[in-house]
Amino acid sequence: xxxxxxxxxxxxxxxxxxxxILVAATAVFGAKTYVGTTTDEVARAAGVSQPYVVRLFGTKxxxxxxxxxxxxxxxxxxxxxxxxxxxxxxAERMGTAYTSLLxxxxxxxxxxxxxxxxxxxxxxxxxxxxxxxxxxxxREDAGFTEEQTRQFMATGMLINxxxxxxxxxxxxxxxxxxxxFDACFPDGVAKLRTFMPGTDEPW
Amino acid sequence: xxxxxxxxxxxxxxxxxxxxILVAATAVFGAKTYVGTTTDEVARAAGVSQPYVVRLFGTKxxxxxxxxxxxxxxxxxxxxxxxxxxxxxxAERMGTAYTSLLxxxxxxxxxxxxxxxxxxxxxxxxxxxxxxxxxxxxREDAGFTEEQTRQFMATGMLINxxxxxxxxxxxxxxxxxxxxFDACFPDGVAKLRTFMPGTDEPW
DNA sequence: AGTCCAAGTAATCATTCGATTACAAACAAG
DNA sequence: CTTGTTTGTAATCGAATGATTACTTGGACT
Numbered sequence: 001x002x003x004x005x006x007x008x009x010x011x012x013x014x015x016x017x018x019x020x021i022l023v024a025a026t027a028v029f030g031a032k033t034y035v036g037t038t039t040d041e042v043a044r045a046a047g048v049s050q051p052y053v054v055r056l057f058g059t060k061x062x063x064x065x066x067x068x069x070x071x072x073x074x075x076x077x078x079x080x081x082x083x084x085x086x087x088x089x090x091a092e093r094m095g096t097a098y099t100s101l102l103x104x105x106x107x108x109x110x111x112x113x114x115x116x117x118x119x120x121x122x123x124x125x126x127x128x129x130x131x132x133x134x135x136x137x138x139r140e141d142a143g144f145t146e147e148q149t150r151q152f153m154a155t156g157m158l159i160n161x162x163x164x165x166x167x168x169x170x171x172x173x174x175x176x177x178x179x180x181f182d183a184c185f186p187d188g189v190a191k192l193r194t195f196m197p198g199t200d201e202p203w
Numbered sequence: 204x205x206x207x208x209x210x211x212x213x214x215x216x217x218x219x220x221x222x223x224i225l226v227a228a229t230a231v232f233g234a235k236t237y238v239g240t241t242t243d244e245v246a247r248a249a250g251v252s253q254p255y256v257v258r259l260f261g262t263k264x265x266x267x268x269x270x271x272x273x274x275x276x277x278x279x280x281x282x283x284x285x286x287x288x289x290x291x292x293x294a295e296r297m298g299t300a301y302t303s304l305l306x307x308x309x310x311x312x313x314x315x316x317x318x319x320x321x322x323x324x325x326x327x328x329x330x331x332x333x334x335x336x337x338x339x340x341x342r343e344d345a346g347f348t349e350e351q352t353r354q355f356m357a358t359g360m361l362i363n364x365x366x367x368x369x370x371x372x373x374x375x376x377x378x379x380x381x382x383x384f385d386a387c388f389p390d391g392v393a394k395l396r397t398f399m400p401g402t403d404e405p406w
Numbered sequence: 407a408g409t410c411c412a413a414g415t416a417a418t419c420a421t422t423c424g425a426t427t428a429c430a431a432a433c434a435a436g
Numbered sequence: 437c438t439t440g441t442t443t444g445t446a447a448t449c450g451a452a453t454g455a456t457t458a459c460t461t462g463g464a465c466t
Binding site for chain 1: 234235236237238239312315316318319320321322323327330331334335338342349353354356357358360361363364366367368369370382383
């Protein structure tokens with residue numbers, strides 16, 4: 001019996017490889033924290049070697065910047081797609097658009113965690129820009145009033161907290177976790193749970 | 204001219220020293236991230252040696268757990284103190300109690316950042332517990348309805364995002380930062396700014 | 407004075423991790 | 437076929453950092 005050969009990573013154009021790594025990095029960064037995840041974990045999740053990740057993105061920081069920018073861009077696109085239709089249903093459609101991002105591994109956790117990284121010089125700037133753009137979109141493009149905007153964004157931040165805290169895993173266990181969920185997702189939590197697997201599974 | 208002697212840290216009972224380190228650690232952890240701050244920075248901020256921090260708290264993780272627990276306990280106490288008085292003014296008094304915690308270095312940033320650490324096995328549990336206790340207090344002890352609780356907590360999470368993003372520093376600079384602030388603190392932002400110094404000064 | 411314990415540090419170790427370097431292999435063009 | 441470019445890895449380095457060990461100092465109490 002011959003030694004099992006490690007499948008050499010099939011060739012790919014660097015642009016595609018970049019995108020593949022960004023997807024993997026979103027999942028891995030979303031599962032832990034920015035500082036807490038290593039470039040090696042990202043590389044392994046993407047199926048390439050660690051030096052290649054560094055080579056394609058320069059530094060870990062630049063990689064994470066691209067991850068955040070990509071996440072906010074995706075969120076913005078999702079919101080934009082939710083605009084058409086009745087004005088009354090707009091807020092709900094946008095809210096659904098937000099929670100449906102849970103289906104994409106790490107997307108929501110990355111956005112959520114970005115709001116805690118204002119202290120990082122480089123990343124903080126990117127996170128502020130992303131948040132500000134979302135706020136501006138809701139206010140101007142979606143046409144929300146100032147108060148509506150505040151409430152919409154506040155609800156989003158509450159969802160962020162639930163996601164960031166992994167309250168989903170404890171659903172049913174802890175005291176008020178059930179009520180927290182019911183308060184935030186009155187239409188039932190079943191759909192959400194399908195999106196949110198285990199406790200520390202990489203999202 | 205004799206060599207300037209480094210002032211040896213004055214003797215102190217370990218209980219007092221622990222508290223002093225916790226105060227310093229709150230400021231330092233609040234200024235950056237949990238993973239991103241070193242025990243040495245904490246030690247220097249507290250005016251002791253790095254090994255002594257480790258000795259008093261066992262591990263960096265245990266130190267941070269105590270920092271979080273202390274912050275949530277403080278917040279709970281502040282909320283409790285805001286209960287007496289007219290029922291109508293209760294929400295506003297509690298809100299003021301929350302923002303006034305900005306005066307204590309790192310307190311609010313630590314609480315805010317804790318909502319993004321659910322992925323950490325040990326710390327996540329503590330953060331979930333703190334958040335759940337706050338929710339329970341608002342709902343039961345403060346007597347808010349489910350909807351009131353949801354809105355109150357959501358507003359708190361929005362404040363967390365503003366704090367975590369350091370949007371205060373950009374006030375006036377970026378496009379919608381001004382409106383974000385006005386929407387969240389309609390009573391004027393002057394007081395807040397006095398609480399929030401520089402951009403990356405340790406809070 | 408002498409003893410004992412608590413408070414505190416200097417020195418250093420062992421890992422981890424991001425980054426660099428040098429090299430190999432696939433593919434395209436002439 | 438040969439040559440050049442792009443894709444990719446193995447090996448390794450250097451710095452940062454949490455933790456450990458061994459030692460010192462100060463005070464309280466006989």
